[in-house]
Amino acid sequence: MEGKIIVVTSGKGGVGKTTATSSIGAALALEGNRVAIVDMDIGLRNLDVVMGLENRIVFNIVDVVQDRCKIEQAAIRDRRIENLFLIPASQSDNKDVLTTAGIERIAKQLRSKFDYIIMDSPAGIERGFENSVVSADEALVICTPDVSAVRDADRVIGLLYARSLSPKLIVNRIEPARVMRGEMLSHEDVLEVLSIDLVGLVPMDEKVLISSNTGTPLVLQTDSKAGAAFRQIARRLNGEADLPIEMPVYKTSMWQKISKTFGLKQ
Amino acid sequence: MLSGLFKRFTTKKNSKDAAKKRLQFSLIYDKLEVNDTTLTDLQQDIVDVISKYFEIDKDSLELKVKRDENVSALVFNTPILHVKRKQV
Ligand SMILES: Nc1ncnc2c1ncn2[C@@H]1O[C@H](COP(=O)(O)OP(=O)(O)OP(=O)(O)O)[C@@H](O)[C@H]1O
Ligand SMILES: [Mg+2]
Numbered sequence: 001m002e003g004k005i006i007v008v009t010s011g012k013g014g015v016g017k018t019t020a021t022s023s024i025g026a027a028l029a030l031e032g033n034r035v036a037i038v039d040m041d042i043g044l045r046n047l048d049v050v051m052g053l054e055n056r057i058v059f060n061i062v063d064v065v066q067d068r069c070k071i072e073q074a075a076i077r078d079r080r081i082e083n084l085f086l087i088p089a090s091q092s093d094n095k096d097v098l099t100t101a102g103i104e105r106i107a108k109q110l111r112s113k114f115d116y117i118i119m120d121s122p123a124g125i126e127r128g129f130e131n132s133v134v135s136a137d138e139a140l141v142i143c144t145p146d147v148s149a150v151r152d153a154d155r156v157i158g159l160l161y162a163r164s165l166s167p168k169l170i171v172n173r174i175e176p177a178r179v180m181r182g183e184m185l186s187h188e189d190v191l192e193v194l195s196i197d198l199v200g201l202v203p204m205d206e207k208v209l210i211s212s213n214t215g216t217p218l219v220l221q222t223d224s225k226a227g228a229a230f231r232q233i234a235r236r237l238n239g240e241a242d243l244p245i246e247m248p249v250y251k252t253s254m255w256q257k258i259s260k261t262f263g264l265k266q
Numbered sequence: 267m268l269s270g271l272f273k274r275f276t277t278k279k280n281s282k283d284a285a286k287k288r289l290q291f292s293l294i295y296d297k298l299e300v301n302d303t304t305l306t307d308l309q310q311d312i313v314d315v316i317s318k319y320f321e322i323d324k325d326s327l328e329l330k331v332k333r334d335e336n337v338s339a340l341v342f343n344t345p346i347l348h349v350k351r352k353q354v
Contacts, residue, residue, distance in 0.1 A: 147285050183281055
Protein backbone atom coordinates (compact mmCIF):
# COMPACT_ATOMS: atom_id res chain seq x y z
CA MET A 1 0.00 0.00 0.00
CA GLU A 2 1.13 3.53 -0.74
CA GLY A 3 2.33 5.67 2.15
CA LYS A 4 0.98 9.06 3.10
CA ILE A 5 2.85 12.35 3.04
CA ILE A 6 1.88 14.70 5.88
CA VAL A 7 3.22 18.24 5.98
CA VAL A 8 3.60 20.11 9.26
CA THR A 9 3.47 23.85 8.79
CA SER A 10 2.56 27.11 10.55
CA GLY A 11 3.57 30.28 8.76
CA LYS A 12 4.99 31.83 11.90
CA GLY A 13 8.32 30.55 13.15
CA GLY A 14 9.06 28.97 16.50
CA VAL A 15 5.58 27.69 17.27
CA GLY A 16 6.53 24.01 17.47
CA LYS A 17 6.65 22.50 13.96
CA THR A 18 9.90 20.64 14.58
CA THR A 19 8.79 19.47 18.02
CA ALA A 20 5.49 18.25 16.56
CA THR A 21 7.10 16.57 13.54
CA SER A 22 9.60 14.59 15.58
CA SER A 23 7.05 13.63 18.23
CA ILE A 24 4.24 12.64 15.90
CA GLY A 25 6.70 10.76 13.67
CA ALA A 26 8.11 8.86 16.64
CA ALA A 27 4.62 8.11 17.94
CA LEU A 28 3.46 6.80 14.55
CA ALA A 29 6.47 4.49 14.50
CA LEU A 30 5.62 3.27 18.01
CA GLU A 31 2.16 2.44 16.64
CA GLY A 32 3.88 0.03 14.29
CA ASN A 33 4.30 2.12 11.13
CA ARG A 34 7.37 2.60 9.02
CA VAL A 35 7.99 6.35 9.27
CA ALA A 36 10.32 8.82 7.56
CA ILE A 37 10.71 12.29 9.00
CA VAL A 38 12.00 14.78 6.45
CA ASP A 39 13.67 18.05 7.41
CA MET A 40 12.70 20.57 4.73
CA ASP A 41 14.39 23.51 6.42
CA ILE A 42 17.33 23.70 3.99
CA GLY A 43 20.26 25.65 5.41
CA LEU A 44 18.85 25.65 8.94
CA ARG A 45 18.52 22.02 9.87
CA ASN A 46 17.23 21.21 13.34
CA LEU A 47 15.42 17.90 13.35
CA ASP A 48 18.70 15.99 13.60
CA VAL A 49 19.70 17.65 16.89
CA VAL A 50 16.20 17.52 18.34
CA MET A 51 16.15 13.78 17.60
CA GLY A 52 19.74 13.24 18.74
CA LEU A 53 20.89 11.93 15.37
CA GLU A 54 23.26 14.75 14.40
CA ASN A 55 26.38 12.58 14.57
CA ARG A 56 25.13 10.12 12.01
CA ILE A 57 24.43 12.30 9.01
CA VAL A 58 26.09 11.20 5.78
CA PHE A 59 23.70 12.25 3.02
CA ASN A 60 20.75 14.62 3.06
CA ILE A 61 17.53 15.42 1.22
CA VAL A 62 19.31 17.59 -1.36
CA ASP A 63 21.61 14.65 -2.19
CA VAL A 64 18.53 12.49 -2.71
CA VAL A 65 16.76 14.99 -4.97
CA GLN A 66 19.92 15.59 -6.98
CA ASP A 67 20.50 11.88 -7.41
CA ARG A 68 23.78 11.72 -5.50
CA CYS A 69 22.45 8.93 -3.29
CA LYS A 70 19.48 6.65 -2.75
CA ILE A 71 16.78 7.36 -0.19
CA GLU A 72 18.00 4.38 1.87
CA GLN A 73 21.46 5.94 2.12
CA ALA A 74 20.15 9.29 3.36
CA ALA A 75 17.60 7.90 5.81
CA ILE A 76 19.15 7.57 9.28
CA ARG A 77 17.64 4.79 11.34
CA ASP A 78 16.71 5.71 14.90
CA ARG A 79 18.21 3.13 17.27
CA ARG A 80 15.66 3.66 20.06
CA ILE A 81 12.45 3.45 18.08
CA GLU A 82 12.02 0.75 15.51
CA ASN A 83 11.01 1.76 11.99
CA LEU A 84 11.73 5.45 12.55
CA PHE A 85 13.98 7.20 10.04
CA LEU A 86 15.22 10.75 9.57
CA ILE A 87 16.12 12.29 6.23
CA PRO A 88 18.07 15.39 7.25
CA ALA A 89 18.18 18.76 5.52
CA SER A 90 21.37 20.02 3.97
CA GLN A 91 23.10 22.62 6.11
CA SER A 92 25.36 24.16 3.49
CA ASP A 93 23.08 24.58 0.52
CA ASN A 94 21.16 27.68 -0.36
CA LYS A 95 17.50 27.30 0.54
CA ASP A 96 16.52 27.61 -3.11
CA VAL A 97 18.36 24.51 -4.36
CA LEU A 98 15.22 22.41 -4.11
CA THR A 99 12.37 22.79 -6.57
CA THR A 100 8.83 21.51 -6.40
CA ALA A 101 9.53 19.34 -9.44
CA GLY A 102 12.45 17.73 -7.59
CA ILE A 103 10.30 16.96 -4.56
CA GLU A 104 7.49 15.55 -6.68
CA ARG A 105 9.99 13.20 -8.31
CA ILE A 106 11.09 11.64 -5.02
CA ALA A 107 7.62 11.71 -3.40
CA LYS A 108 6.60 8.61 -5.31
CA GLN A 109 9.63 6.67 -4.08
CA LEU A 110 9.06 7.86 -0.51
CA ARG A 111 5.46 6.65 -0.60
CA SER A 112 6.58 3.25 -1.78
CA LYS A 113 9.10 2.83 1.05
CA PHE A 114 7.27 4.24 4.08
CA ASP A 115 3.78 4.22 5.61
CA TYR A 116 4.07 7.82 6.73
CA ILE A 117 6.37 10.57 5.53
CA ILE A 118 6.24 13.66 7.77
CA MET A 119 7.63 16.86 6.26
CA ASP A 120 8.83 19.55 8.65
CA SER A 121 8.24 22.81 6.81
CA PRO A 122 10.38 25.88 7.43
CA ALA A 123 8.70 29.05 8.70
CA GLY A 124 7.30 31.40 6.08
CA ILE A 125 5.29 30.90 2.90
CA GLU A 126 8.07 31.01 0.32
CA ARG A 127 10.01 28.34 -1.57
CA GLY A 128 10.61 26.07 1.43
CA PHE A 129 6.90 26.05 2.20
CA GLU A 130 6.02 25.36 -1.44
CA ASN A 131 8.42 22.43 -1.52
CA SER A 132 7.01 21.01 1.70
CA VAL A 133 3.38 21.09 0.58
CA VAL A 134 3.69 20.23 -3.11
CA SER A 135 3.38 16.47 -2.64
CA ALA A 136 1.49 16.42 0.63
CA ASP A 137 -1.58 14.22 1.01
CA GLU A 138 -2.49 15.76 4.36
CA ALA A 139 -1.54 18.91 6.24
CA LEU A 140 -1.20 19.79 9.90
CA VAL A 141 -1.14 23.43 10.92
CA ILE A 142 0.47 24.31 14.25
CA CYS A 143 -0.29 27.48 16.12
CA THR A 144 0.15 28.88 19.58
CA PRO A 145 -2.62 30.84 21.33
CA ASP A 146 -1.40 34.32 20.39
CA VAL A 147 -2.57 36.86 17.83
CA SER A 148 0.36 36.64 15.43
CA ALA A 149 0.49 32.84 15.33
CA VAL A 150 -3.26 32.60 14.77
CA ARG A 151 -3.24 35.19 12.02
CA ASP A 152 -0.34 33.46 10.26
CA ALA A 153 -2.10 30.13 10.66
CA ASP A 154 -5.14 31.61 8.92
CA ARG A 155 -3.00 32.72 6.00
CA VAL A 156 -1.39 29.29 5.68
CA ILE A 157 -4.76 27.55 5.95
CA GLY A 158 -5.94 29.65 3.00
CA LEU A 159 -2.89 28.65 0.96
CA LEU A 160 -3.42 24.97 1.78
CA TYR A 161 -7.09 25.09 0.78
CA ALA A 162 -6.00 26.66 -2.50
CA ARG A 163 -3.99 23.48 -3.05
CA SER A 164 -6.98 21.28 -2.23
CA LEU A 165 -5.57 20.26 1.15
CA SER A 166 -7.90 20.36 4.16
CA PRO A 167 -5.57 21.07 7.05
CA LYS A 168 -6.11 19.99 10.64
CA LEU A 169 -5.12 22.20 13.54
CA ILE A 170 -2.85 21.57 16.53
CA VAL A 171 -2.82 24.22 19.23
CA ASN A 172 0.53 24.10 21.01
CA ARG A 173 1.94 25.65 24.17
CA ILE A 174 -1.39 26.00 25.93
CA GLU A 175 -1.08 27.30 29.50
CA PRO A 176 -4.29 26.26 31.25
CA ALA A 177 -3.77 28.55 34.23
CA ARG A 178 -3.48 31.60 32.01
CA VAL A 179 -6.44 30.52 29.89
CA MET A 180 -8.45 30.31 33.10
CA ARG A 181 -7.39 33.80 34.11
CA GLY A 182 -8.49 35.13 30.73
CA GLU A 183 -4.95 36.06 29.77
CA MET A 184 -4.62 33.57 26.95
CA LEU A 185 -6.88 32.61 24.08
CA SER A 186 -8.51 29.25 24.78
CA HIS A 187 -8.48 26.58 22.10
CA GLU A 188 -12.21 27.25 21.64
CA ASP A 189 -11.41 30.87 20.82
CA VAL A 190 -8.73 29.84 18.34
CA LEU A 191 -11.03 27.32 16.68
CA GLU A 192 -13.85 29.82 16.43
CA VAL A 193 -11.56 32.31 14.72
CA LEU A 194 -9.98 29.82 12.32
CA SER A 195 -12.95 27.48 11.80
CA ILE A 196 -11.06 24.32 10.89
CA ASP A 197 -10.90 20.81 12.35
CA LEU A 198 -8.86 20.24 15.46
CA VAL A 199 -6.58 17.23 15.79
CA GLY A 200 -4.94 17.93 19.13
CA LEU A 201 -4.19 20.22 22.05
CA VAL A 202 -0.66 20.32 23.41
CA PRO A 203 0.10 21.97 26.75
CA MET A 204 3.16 23.99 27.58
CA ASP A 205 5.58 21.46 29.05
CA GLU A 206 9.09 21.87 30.48
CA LYS A 207 9.91 18.36 29.30
CA VAL A 208 9.99 19.58 25.68
CA LEU A 209 13.17 21.56 26.23
CA ILE A 210 14.73 18.84 28.35
CA SER A 211 14.08 16.20 25.71
CA SER A 212 15.57 18.39 22.96
CA ASN A 213 18.57 19.19 25.22
CA THR A 214 19.39 15.52 25.39
CA GLY A 215 18.11 14.49 21.96
CA THR A 216 15.71 11.91 23.37
CA PRO A 217 12.21 11.37 21.99
CA LEU A 218 9.59 13.29 23.95
CA VAL A 219 7.04 10.55 23.38
CA LEU A 220 9.19 8.06 25.28
CA GLN A 221 9.02 10.21 28.41
CA THR A 222 6.11 8.77 30.31
CA ASP A 223 5.67 11.84 32.51
CA SER A 224 5.47 14.35 29.66
CA LYS A 225 2.04 15.86 29.08
CA ALA A 226 3.07 17.23 25.70
CA GLY A 227 4.49 13.82 24.77
CA ALA A 228 1.19 12.17 25.70
CA ALA A 229 -0.72 14.74 23.62
CA PHE A 230 1.44 14.03 20.57
CA ARG A 231 0.92 10.29 20.98
CA GLN A 232 -2.82 10.88 20.95
CA ILE A 233 -2.52 12.99 17.82
CA ALA A 234 -0.60 10.19 16.13
CA ARG A 235 -3.35 7.71 16.99
CA ARG A 236 -5.96 10.05 15.54
CA LEU A 237 -3.97 10.32 12.32
CA ASN A 238 -3.45 6.57 12.27
CA GLY A 239 -7.08 5.56 11.91
CA GLU A 240 -8.52 6.40 15.33
CA ALA A 241 -10.09 9.64 14.16
CA ASP A 242 -12.71 9.56 16.89
CA LEU A 243 -10.32 9.31 19.83
CA PRO A 244 -11.59 12.10 22.13
CA ILE A 245 -9.40 15.17 22.44
CA GLU A 246 -8.35 15.75 26.03
CA MET A 247 -8.52 19.29 27.31
CA PRO A 248 -5.39 20.47 29.08
CA VAL A 249 -6.19 20.38 32.80
CA TYR A 250 -6.48 23.52 34.82
CA LYS A 251 -4.60 23.37 38.06
CA THR A 252 -6.97 24.07 40.92
CA SER A 253 -6.12 27.31 42.58
CA MET A 254 -6.06 27.92 46.29
CA TRP A 255 -9.29 29.89 46.05
CA GLN A 256 -11.13 27.12 44.30
CA LYS A 257 -9.93 24.71 46.97
CA ILE A 258 -11.08 27.02 49.72
CA SER A 259 -14.49 27.59 48.17
CA LYS A 260 -14.83 23.85 47.70
CA THR A 261 -14.02 23.23 51.34
CA PHE A 262 -16.68 25.69 52.37
CA GLY A 263 -19.12 24.21 49.92
CA LEU A 264 -19.47 27.43 47.96
CA LYS A 265 -20.74 27.41 44.41
CA GLN A 266 -18.33 28.74 41.82
CA MET B 267 -18.40 33.23 45.21
CA LEU B 268 -15.17 33.88 46.99
CA SER B 269 -13.16 33.23 43.87
CA GLY B 270 -15.54 35.40 41.87
CA LEU B 271 -14.92 38.24 44.27
CA PHE B 272 -11.20 37.65 44.09
CA LYS B 273 -11.30 37.63 40.32
CA ARG B 274 -13.16 40.92 40.24
CA PHE B 275 -10.42 42.59 42.24
CA THR B 276 -7.49 41.20 40.32
CA THR B 277 -8.51 41.15 36.67
CA LYS B 278 -9.79 44.27 35.00
CA LYS B 279 -10.87 43.13 31.57
CA ASN B 280 -9.76 39.86 30.02
CA SER B 281 -6.97 40.59 27.57
CA LYS B 282 -7.84 37.45 25.64
CA ASP B 283 -11.20 38.95 24.71
CA ALA B 284 -9.36 41.86 23.13
CA ALA B 285 -7.10 39.39 21.30
CA LYS B 286 -10.05 37.48 19.94
CA LYS B 287 -11.93 40.58 18.77
CA ARG B 288 -8.87 42.00 17.06
CA LEU B 289 -8.16 38.68 15.37
CA GLN B 290 -11.69 38.29 14.07
CA PHE B 291 -11.50 41.75 12.59
CA SER B 292 -8.05 41.48 11.06
CA LEU B 293 -8.69 38.09 9.46
CA ILE B 294 -11.69 39.51 7.61
CA TYR B 295 -9.79 42.62 6.68
CA ASP B 296 -6.77 40.61 5.45
CA LYS B 297 -8.97 38.68 3.06
CA LEU B 298 -10.36 41.84 1.52
CA GLU B 299 -6.92 42.89 0.45
CA VAL B 300 -6.67 42.51 -3.31
CA ASN B 301 -3.25 42.29 -4.88
CA ASP B 302 -2.17 44.38 -7.87
CA THR B 303 -2.14 41.61 -10.46
CA THR B 304 -5.69 40.60 -9.60
CA LEU B 305 -6.80 44.20 -9.94
CA THR B 306 -5.04 44.68 -13.30
CA ASP B 307 -6.48 41.43 -14.67
CA LEU B 308 -9.93 42.38 -13.46
CA GLN B 309 -9.67 45.83 -15.03
CA GLN B 310 -8.73 44.31 -18.38
CA ASP B 311 -11.67 41.90 -18.24
CA ILE B 312 -14.11 44.63 -17.34
CA VAL B 313 -12.83 46.87 -20.13
CA ASP B 314 -13.24 44.03 -22.61
CA VAL B 315 -16.84 43.42 -21.61
CA ILE B 316 -17.85 47.08 -21.48
CA SER B 317 -16.16 47.79 -24.82
CA LYS B 318 -18.67 45.47 -26.46
CA TYR B 319 -21.41 47.98 -25.65
CA PHE B 320 -19.74 51.32 -25.09
CA GLU B 321 -16.81 53.18 -26.38
CA ILE B 322 -14.97 54.25 -23.26
CA ASP B 323 -12.01 56.41 -22.47
CA LYS B 324 -9.46 53.83 -21.46
CA ASP B 325 -6.98 56.38 -20.14
CA SER B 326 -9.21 58.05 -17.64
CA LEU B 327 -10.93 55.06 -16.11
CA GLU B 328 -10.18 53.88 -12.62
CA LEU B 329 -10.75 50.72 -10.65
CA LYS B 330 -10.40 50.77 -6.88
CA VAL B 331 -11.24 48.78 -3.82
CA LYS B 332 -12.65 51.13 -1.24
CA ARG B 333 -12.59 50.00 2.35
CA ASP B 334 -13.85 51.45 5.55
CA GLU B 335 -14.80 49.99 8.90
CA ASN B 336 -17.74 47.86 7.90
CA VAL B 337 -18.06 47.80 4.13
CA SER B 338 -15.83 47.09 1.24
CA ALA B 339 -16.71 48.14 -2.28
CA LEU B 340 -15.34 47.75 -5.74
CA VAL B 341 -15.54 51.05 -7.59
CA PHE B 342 -15.22 51.28 -11.36
CA ASN B 343 -15.37 54.71 -12.89
CA THR B 344 -15.28 55.47 -16.59
CA PRO B 345 -16.43 58.22 -18.94
CA ILE B 346 -18.58 56.95 -21.81
CA LEU B 347 -17.68 58.37 -25.22
CA HIS B 348 -20.23 56.61 -27.41
CA VAL B 349 -22.88 54.01 -27.19
CA LYS B 350 -22.19 51.33 -29.71
CA ARG B 351 -24.97 50.26 -32.02
CA LYS B 352 -26.15 46.81 -31.30
CA GLN B 353 -25.16 44.46 -34.06
CA VAL B 354 -27.90 42.14 -35.12
N1 LIG C 1 4.56 22.29 24.09
C1 LIG C 1 5.71 22.94 24.35
N2 LIG C 1 6.07 23.23 25.62
C2 LIG C 1 7.23 23.89 25.87
N3 LIG C 1 8.11 24.28 24.94
C3 LIG C 1 7.80 24.03 23.65
C4 LIG C 1 6.60 23.35 23.28
N4 LIG C 1 6.58 23.25 21.93
C5 LIG C 1 7.71 23.83 21.48
N5 LIG C 1 8.46 24.31 22.49
C6 LIG C 1 9.74 25.01 22.40
O1 LIG C 1 9.58 26.10 21.52
C7 LIG C 1 10.75 26.29 20.75
C8 LIG C 1 10.41 26.27 19.27
O2 LIG C 1 9.95 24.97 18.91
P1 LIG C 1 10.25 24.32 17.49
O3 LIG C 1 11.69 24.39 17.16
O4 LIG C 1 9.59 23.01 17.47
O5 LIG C 1 9.46 25.36 16.58
P2 LIG C 1 9.47 25.48 14.98
O6 LIG C 1 8.09 25.88 14.61
O7 LIG C 1 10.00 24.24 14.38
O8 LIG C 1 10.50 26.67 14.75
P3 LIG C 1 11.11 27.15 13.33
O9 LIG C 1 10.03 27.96 12.70
O10 LIG C 1 12.29 27.98 13.73
O11 LIG C 1 11.46 25.94 12.56
C9 LIG C 1 11.73 25.21 21.16
O12 LIG C 1 12.64 25.71 22.07
C10 LIG C 1 10.85 24.16 21.81
O13 LIG C 1 11.55 23.46 22.80
MG1 LIG D 1 11.59 24.02 12.93
